[in-house]
Amino acid sequence: MSENKREILFNAFDMNCVVHQSPGLWRHPQDKASTYNTLGYWTHLAKVLEKGKFDGLFLADVLGTYDVYKGTNVTPLGSGAQAPVNDPMMLVSAMAAVTENLGFGVTAGTAYEHPYAFARRLATLDHLTNGRVGWNVVTGYLPSAARNMGQEDQMEHDERYNHADEYLEVVYKLLEGSWEDDAVQNDKATGVYTDPAKVHPIEHEGKYFKVPGIAITEPSTQRTPVIYQAGASKRGTEFAASNAEAIFVNCPTRDLLKEAVSKIRDAAEAAGRGRYDIKVFAMQTIITAETTELAQAKFQDYSSYVDIEGSLALLSGWTGIDMSVYGPDDVIGDDVKS
Numbered sequence: 001m002s003e004n005k006r007e008i009l010f011n012a013f014d015m016n017c018v019v020h021q022s023p024g025l026w027r028h029p030q031d032k033a034s035t036y037n038t039l040g041y042w043t044h045l046a047k048v049l050e051k052g053k054f055d056g057l058f059l060a061d062v063l064g065t066y067d068v069y070k071g072t073n074v075t076p077l078g079s080g081a082q083a084p085v086n087d088p089m090m091l092v093s094a095m096a097a098v099t100e101n102l103g104f105g106v107t108a109g110t111a112y113e114h115p116y117a118f119a120r121r122l123a124t125l126d127h128l129t130n131g132r133v134g135w136n137v138v139t140g141y142l143p144s145a146a147r148n149m150g151q152e153d154q155m156e157h158d159e160r161y162n163h164a165d166e167y168l169e170v171v172y173k174l175l176e177g178s179w180e181d182d183a184v185q186n187d188k189a190t191g192v193y194t195d196p197a198k199v200h201p202i203e204h205e206g207k208y209f210k211v212p213g214i215a216i217t218e219p220s221t222q223r224t225p226v227i228y229q230a231g232a233s234k235r236g237t238e239f240a241a242s243n244a245e246a247i248f249v250n251c252p253t254r255d256l257l258k259e260a261v262s263k264i265r266d267a268a269e270a271a272g273r274g275r276y277d278i279k280v281f282a283m284q285t286i287i288t289a290e291t292t293e294l295a296q297a298k299f300q301d302y303s304s305y306v307d308i309e310g311s312l313a314l315l316s317g318w319t320g321i322d323m324s325v326y327g328p329d330d331v332i333g334d335d336v337k338s
């Protein structure tokens with residue numbers, strides 16, 4: 001396909017919780033987000049997305065609460081802002097069972113789960129979806145998650161990405177390098193399921209991980225699922241440029257989006273890849289209706305449910321800056337330390 005004729009792809013964006021990005025909206029009479037902990041909510045969503053020709057459903061995740069705002073998690077709990085939050089990976093089999101083409105981009109962090117166990121979970125989903133799963137690799141941004149995993153704080157920012165580099169190296173070795181394509185014989189006549197000579201130990205020994213043995217899963221449809229990333233820093237973009245097939249960006253203006261996309265394309269080239277090898281997904285909140293007026297009316301209706309405190313709790317967690325000490329019209333400069 002020529003550079004000017006690239007296909008546009010659509011992912012929906014959700015999270016296994018009541019409030020993902022729009023605190024307060026769960027109170028809308030037609031909102032069903034508080035049934036997030038039922039299978040029906042997710043199978044219905046998957047079917048709607050497939051019918052609407054969406055390419056994928058992207059599922060966010062965090063493993064901690066947003067306790068930067070006022071130094072406590074009281075506000076996010078009260079407003080349901082990304083807490084409580086359930087595991088996104090568990091949803092995928094059920095949604096795959098009611099769809100045929102929809103892809104699933106599942107967020108999972110590199111900071112806390114060992115890559116050996118995680119590679120198996122990922123391969124399992126790739127088998128069960130027949131190759132429709134993707135992994136959004138995140139390094140985490142909530143110190144509360146680190147504390148509950150027995151650490152004093154998160155690793156230093158760039159070191160998190162060094163750690164993630166090795167994490168991916170282990171996952172690649174397990175999923176790509178351990179089992180030869182024809183290792184599985186599945187031969188009822190000879191009684192041989194796997195030819196042991198075609199399964200190899202990965203012998204990984206690095207700074208963070210030691211994995212001497214073989215992958216415990218047989219090769220799945222994609223072997224390594226589609227890799228997504230959403231890092232925005234220089235180091236995050238470098239990491240994404242080396243590993244990601246798709247990058248998720250959140251830019252409030254077209255100019256900023258253009259700048260972010262150029263940086264990604266430059267970074268891909270610097271990493272020895274083609275300029276257009278990485279797909280970029282830009283986050284948008286789209287409100288549809290039959291006419292612009294009706295869409296505007298819907299927007300006004302939705303806006304009347306905004307929970308300001310819940311929103312500030314999310315913003316504080318994302319930025320690391322306690323927004324409770326600022327007024328709504330205060331200008332927050334670059335000099336504010338998070």
Ligand SMILES: Cc1cc2nc3c(=O)[nH]c(=O)nc-3n(C[C@H](O)[C@H](O)[C@H](O)COP(=O)(O)O)c2cc1C
Nearest residue numbers: 060061107138140230231232233236248249250283
């Ligand atoms: C659109 C978008 C979605 C993201 N979703 C998640 C997520 O679900 N879980 C998570 O831990 N981080 C998520 N992040 C955060 C990124 O992975 C990353 O930590 C953040 O953008 C900061 O990147 P940096 O450390 O490279 O600056 C998301 C970021 C963006 C832009």
